Amino acid sequence: ETGVTQSPTHLIKTRGQQVTLRCSSQSGHNTVSWYQQALGQGPQFIFQYYREEENGRGNFPPRFSGLQFPNYSSELNVNALELDDSALYLCASSPGALSSYEQYFGPGTRLTVT
Amino acid sequence: GQSLEQPSEVTAVEGAIVQINCTYQTSGFYGLSWYQQHDGGAPTFLSYNALDGLEETGRFSSFLSRSDSYGYLLLQELQMKDSASYFCAVILNKIIFGKGTRLHILP
Numbered sequence: 001e002t003g004v005t006q007s008p009t010h011l012i013k014t015r016g017q018q019v020t021l022r023c024s025s026q027s028g029h030n031t032v033s034w035y036q037q038a039l040g041q042g043p044q045f046i047f048q049y050y051r052e053e054e055n056g057r058g059n060f061p062p063r064f065s066g067l068q069f070p071n072y073s074s075e076l077n078v079n080a081l082e083l084d085d086s087a088l089y090l091c092a093s094s095p096g097a098l099s100s101y102e103q104y105f106g107p108g109t110r111l112t113v114t
Numbered sequence: 115g116q117s118l119e120q121p122s123e124v125t126a127v128e129g130a131i132v133q134i135n136c137t138y139q140t141s142g143f144y145g146l147s148w149y150q151q152h153d154g155g156a157p158t159f160l161s162y163n164a165l166d167g168l169e170e171t172g173r174f175s176s177f178l179s180r181s182d183s184y185g186y187l188l189l190q191e192l193q194m195k196d197s198a199s200y201f202c203a204v205i206l207n208k209i210i211f212g213k214g215t216r217l218h219i220l221p
Contacts, residue, residue, distance in 0.1 A: 041213055042201050057208065100209060105156035107156050
């Protein structure tokens with residue numbers, strides 16, 4: 001059974017640029033959630049995708065967008081990067097939207113915006 | 115608003131028992147989860163309470179009281195490898211994590 005994988009592991013971008021982060025969910029999981037985690041803080045919920053549809057969204061501006069593909073992998077896109085977007089971005093999958101209490105996290109992508 | 119409060123740090127001795135509390139200001143949530151995160155690692159699921167009461171999983175137990183807006187994680191027979199950050203999270207149509215409690219274990 002393959003766990004959750006994310007790419008890239010590290011990324012450096014310049015303010016104003018756009019970035020795409022990728023996530024492959026655990027085998028058999030159809031729900032993917034994305035989180036932003038600043039140093040010393042808890043994960044902040046960005047949004048969740050269930051069967052290719054957005055199924056909940058946190059308090060993030062529209063420049064944070066996402067996609068889920070038929071194989072349940074997912075992308076997080078961030079436009080017009082700001083310095084405060086520097087953080088660890090975590091992807092987590094679960095067997096279903098109703099099983100979101102038990103999430104399996106990937107190792108994360110460390111994004112640095114300069 | 116919706117928020118969860120946890121102590122920022124807790125220190126305990128190896129072999130002892132420690133309780134990490136979580137109080138929340140939200141309603142209509144499905145349940146309370148607990149996650150562990152080691153430095154540089156990803157959060158890993160520990161426990162979930164959908165109903166009031168105690169859930170036990172090995173050395174870890176978790177408790178929920180909806181009437182008191184309160185939950186806790188209990189770690190028994192502490193080991194050095196338990197040194198990590200612990201997060202509570204409520205499940206609604208979104209998932210809200212607390213800021214985490216850093217557990218320090220002394221030999």
